[in-house]
Amino acid sequence: MLFFSYFKDLVGQEVTVELKNDLAIRGTLHSVDQYLNIKLENTKVVDQDKYPHMLSVRNCFIRGSVVRYVQLPKDGVDVDLLHDAARREARGG
Amino acid sequence: MSGEEDATVREPLDLIRLSLDERIYVKLRSDRELRGKLHAFDQHLNMILGDVEETITTVEIDDETYEEIVRTTKRTIDYLFVRGDGVILVAPPLRTALG
Numbered sequence: 001m002l003f004f005s006y007f008k009d010l011v012g013q014e015v016t017v018e019l020k021n022d023l024a025i026r027g028t029l030h031s032v033d034q035y036l037n038i039k040l041e042n043t044k045v046v047d048q049d050k051y052p053h054m055l056s057v058r059n060c061f062i063r064g065s066v067v068r069y070v071q072l073p074k075d076g077v078d079v080d081l082l083h084d085a086a087r088r089e090a091r092g093g
Numbered sequence: 094m095s096g097e098e099d100a101t102v103r104e105p106l107d108l109i110r111l112s113l114d115e116r117i118y119v120k121l122r123s124d125r126e127l128r129g130k131l132h133a134f135d136q137h138l139n140m141i142l143g144d145v146e147e148t149i150t151t152v153e154i155d156d157e158t159y160e161e162i163v164r165t166t167k168r169t170i171d172y173l174f175v176r177g178d179g180v181i182l183v184a185p186p187l188r189t190a191l192g
Contacts, residue, residue: 002135070174077172082133083113
């Protein structure tokens with residue numbers, strides 16, 4: 001739940017999602033769900049010459065399981081808030 | 094602060110909890126490694142790291158000599174969310190590194 005809440009607060013900011021197939025997509029975070037599936041708007045593929053597959057795509061849904069990284073904006077991280085939340089995060093059980 | 098958090102280390106995730114706000118080393122799948130400051134994590138080992146350096150290791154084999162050429166590519170990222178299913182291990186930074 002921690003990262004679901006974090007991403008919900010990040011909606012509207014620009015992020016770069018790097019997928020497990022090495023494709024990187026930059027866009028505005030539109031929405032997220034409990035599986036950390038992501039919907040991006042105004043998307044642009046990072047290396048368009050190498051990956052021309054999505055030249056005309058402007059909005060996309062990304063399955064959470066194919067994400068490797070999400071590059072976050074410098075001011076999108078409240079370090080203290082995250083630390084507290086992580087400390088409190090219930091043990092896996 | 095609440096001061097209600099349990100300070101006893103009971104399970105492996107508690108060990109990672111001790112590294113919050115500290116620099117850590119993360120080994121990932123696909124021959125990748127990260128070094129950065131741990132800001133958050135969960136039971137899946139999803140993490141948010143800050144001031145991250147990613148190292149990607151590739152091995153090229155020369156067609157004729159069959160020698161292995163090991164190359165590393167590095168890049169830095171300010172803040173990175175890492176999905177837990179790619180994580181192999183988490184440790185304090187190795188002292189043999191740039192230090």
